[in-house]
Amino acid sequence: MKIARRGQVSLEFMLVFGIMLILLLYSVNSITFQQGSTSTETLKMQILLEEKSLANAIAGTIAQVYAQGPGAKSTTYVKVTYLAEPDYLQKASGSAKVSVGASNSFVFVGVGDQLRTADVGNEEKNTVLTEMPYTSVGKGIVFPDGLPAKSVRIIVEWDPSRDEDWNARVVGSYLEITININPGG
Structure with missing residues (x-):
């Protein structure tokens, strides 16, 4: 029993x-x-954090050059993961387009066809802003399929003989973003 x-x-x-x-x-x-990958909400948050990191790095480098005055130059390196993966960007926001630039006194990094800095209705924020020490004329770069490299080299210089300008090119394994600032110029 x-x-x-x-x-x-x-x-x-x-x-x-x-x-x-x-x-x-x-x-x-x-x-x-x-479907065997990170959830969409977690992915959106990770992409926003990476956007913020890149925007902070660009704004910080601009602030450093601005503080040193005309003729100054500074370089910063940043690693990205999600902003260089078109599949992740497409899954999180429906678009792989990444925009990097400056507007008024802010540096922005955004993902998507329409940049939103706040939650609007059913659409969520997809762009981050970081303040910089001067008012820009409004320049930027668009990458239609995400950033072309996971390592980013940010080169900021203040050449008073040139207008404000933002350029990007791939050099070796780096995406090189070159910015010339010209406050008041």
Whole structure:
């Protein structure tokens, strides 16, 4: 009689354990993973954080050159992951287009066809702004398929003989963004 009872307890334990395991796997799969990759909401947040990091690096380098005055030049290096992956950008925002530039006294980095700095209706923020120390004439660069490299070299210089300008090119394994500032020029 005791043997039958031990067998029944083991069977009940395995049944309850199996149901709990199935529920655990289902909840982890439905919350964390979507078609074998990171969930869309997590991906959107990671892209926004990377946008903010790049905007901060550009604005910081501009501020450093601005503080040093005419003739100054500075270089900063930034690593990106998601902004250089068109598939991730497409999944998160429906577009792989990345825009980098300056407008008024802000540096912006945005993903998508229409840049939004705030949540509007059902559309979520897809652009970040970082303040810089002077008012720009409004320049920028558009990358239609995400950034072409995961390593970014930001070169900012203040050459008073040239107008404000933003250029980008791939040099080796780096995306080189070259910015000439000319406050008041």
